[in-house]
Amino acid sequence: MNKIIDSAGFGRTVRRLAHEVVESHKGGENLVLVGIRTRGEFLARRLAKTIEEIENRHIPVGILDITLYRDDLRGRLDQPHLKSTEILFDITGKTMVLVDDVLFTGRTIRAALNAIMDIGRPAVVELLVLIDRGHRELPIKADFVGKNVPTSLRQEVRVHMTEVDGEDAVFLVDPADQPKEAQR
Amino acid sequence: MKLQSRHLLGLEGMSKEELTLILDTAVSFREILDRPIKKVPPLQGKTVVNLFFESSTRTRISFELAERRLSADVVSFATAASSVSKGETLKDTARNIEAMKIDMVVIRHSAPGAAHFLSRVVDANVINAGDGGHEHPTQGLLDMFTLREKFGSLEGLRVCLVGDISHSRVARSNIYGLRTMGAEVSVCGPKTLIPRDIERLGVRVYHRLEDIIPHVDAFNVLRIQLERQKSGLFPSLREYHRFFGLTKERIDRAGRPITIMHPGPINRDVELSADLADGEHSVILQQVTNGVAIRMAVLYLLGASN
Numbered sequence: 296m297n298k299i300i301d302s303a304g305f306g307r308t309v310r311r312l313a314h315e316v317v318e319s320h321k322g323g324e325n326l327v328l329v330g331i332r333t334r335g336e337f338l339a340r341r342l343a344k345t346i347e348e349i350e351n352r353h354i355p356v357g358i359l360d361i362t363l364y365r366d367d368l369r370g371r372l373d374q375p376h377l378k379s380t381e382i383l384f385d386i387t388g389k390t391m392v393l394v395d396d397v398l399f400t401g402r403t404i405r406a407a408l409n410a411i412m413d414i415g416r417p418a419v420v421e422l423l424v425l426i427d428r429g430h431r432e433l434p435i436k437a438d439f440v441g442k443n444v445p446t447s448l449r450q451e452v453r454v455h456m457t458e459v460d461g462e463d464a465v466f467l468v469d470p471a472d473q474p475k476e477a478q479r
Numbered sequence: 480m481k482l483q484s485r486h487l488l489g490l491e492g493m494s495k496e497e498l499t500l501i502l503d504t505a506v507s508f509r510e511i512l513d514r515p516i517k518k519v520p521p522l523q524g525k526t527v528v529n530l531f532f533e534s535s536t537r538t539r540i541s542f543e544l545a546e547r548r549l550s551a552d553v554v555s556f557a558t559a560a561s562s563v564s565k566g567e568t569l570k571d572t573a574r575n576i577e578a579m580k581i582d583m584v585v586i587r588h589s590a591p592g593a594a595h596f597l598s599r600v601v602d603a604n605v606i607n608a609g610d611g612g613h614e615h616p617t618q619g620l621l622d623m624f625t626l627r628e629k630f631g632s633l634e635g636l637r638v639c640l641v642g643d644i645s646h647s648r649v650a651r652s653n654i655y656g657l658r659t660m661g662a663e664v665s666v667c668g669p670k671t672l673i674p675r676d677i678e679r680l681g682v683r684v685y686h687r688l689e690d691i692i693p694h695v696d697a698f699n700v701l702r703i704q705l706e707r708q709k710s711g712l713f714p715s716l717r718e719y720h721r722f723f724g725l726t727k728e729r730i731d732r733a734g735r736p737i738t739i740m741h742p743g744p745i746n747r748d749v750e751l752s753a754d755l756a757d758g759e760h761s762v763i764l765q766q767v768t769n770g771v772a773i774r775m776a777v778l779y780l781l782g783a784s785n
Binding site for chain 2: 360362363364368374376377378379380381409413414415
């Protein structure tokens with residue numbers, strides 16, 4: 296297991312992404328962040344906290360659960376646990392930055408966009424990811440990227456965050472490194 | 480965590496974990512009902528047939544709404560109980576369902592065990608929407624959901640079912656579900672309408688409302704069916720109301736709020752006075768809204784992943 300971002304690097308990346316979002320929107324009043332469960336939620340909260348410190352105003356954060364919109368629901372044997380979407384503000388007309396930890400095939404983002412459109416009509420939706428590992432299967436591109444990580448299809452990118460995993464780090468896992476139970 | 484069975488036939492024998500999974504999943508669907516677009520796609524391409532061999536408005540509409548909000552294709556089939564004889568015809572109907580390649584079946588029938596029978600002869604997922612005096616699992620679940628929403632937990636909650644326990648599938652599903660979740664359940668009604676061995680299900684029996692009112696957090700008031708009077712199980716509706724009708728004066732003697740539930744349709748001023756049904760502690764309309772969320776959860780858990 297190869298650690299590609301450590302705790303300090305993680306903090307720096309999140310701060311830089313927050314600055315990029317602020318710069319790109321030049322203090323736009325309509326900015327909202329929506330994190331995709333699970334780690335996208337915590338990432339969105341941290342980004343919002345940093346942006347709030349820079350801009351000195353409140354940034355609304357929503358949480359999106361995309362389970363109902365997945366395109367692999369039918370083939371799965373273990374049903375993913377359905378959790379709630381918690382977007383407690385009107386998203387219509389807002390500039391929305393969608394936040395997720397890893398961008399891979401793009402299918403999660405496709406599901407998230409469909410879910411968003413059923414909730415309201417944002418003026419703009421942008422995508423922010425901590426890691427872009429390539430291998431897209433859909434025409435989707437991120438607007439803000441923490442780190443581009445070239446990977447092979449057999450490798451796995453694992454993002455750990457203090458809120459769920461007890462530490463901030465990003466790992467690149469080779470198939471040989473994986474313990475048996477972690478392999479699907 | 481997933482449900483053990485591919486059918487929902489009754490709450491008897493379901494584990495606490497399974498019931499909790501359904502209730503938790505329904506919380507997510509309850510949120511969707513408040514959105515401007517109340518529709519999500521997990522049952523896209525699935526066909527659900529609603530077989531109602533017994534008249535029903537609320538349950539059928541609730542199931543249909545739940546199915547449509549999950550993007551399923553819906554076919555509803557309703558018939559009066561009189562025109563359908565049991566057994567042979569149900570089997571024939573089942574064969575027809577098989578032939579039409581339907582994915583899920585919701586069935587309401589006057590014969591106890593009709594849903595079990597259907598689940599043995601068809602390949603589709605079967606959901607029991609009430610089978611005679613046996614069970615009405617989605618009603619039991621939505622009552623539990625409503626109580627959990629109101630009180631936070633079902634553990635130790637004191638719930639009393641009032642009325643005709645003998646003929647009530649709602650009572651049976653409530654007793655099984657609530658007992659499994661750790662609630663204290665009692666029943667109250669005339670001796671002729673309470674099965675003699677009901678204590679075996681772990682409930683306490685009362686024959687006077689005055690005896691139970693001081694010891695209860697919520698009443699689930701069952702509909703008194705008018706045809707029961709003709710069979711001599713109680714003398715008159717007026718007398719039933721005098722002894723077992725819940726009224727504001729009776730409840731107020733408790734000196735604290737008691738939540739009122741009713742599976743509908745209400746006979747106003749028979750089993751429940753109008754002021755209580757419309758009062759601030761009534762959650763009867765929440766039950767109806769929650770019914771859609773619970774049915775969405777059950778349909779999703781049974782139908783979305785296979």
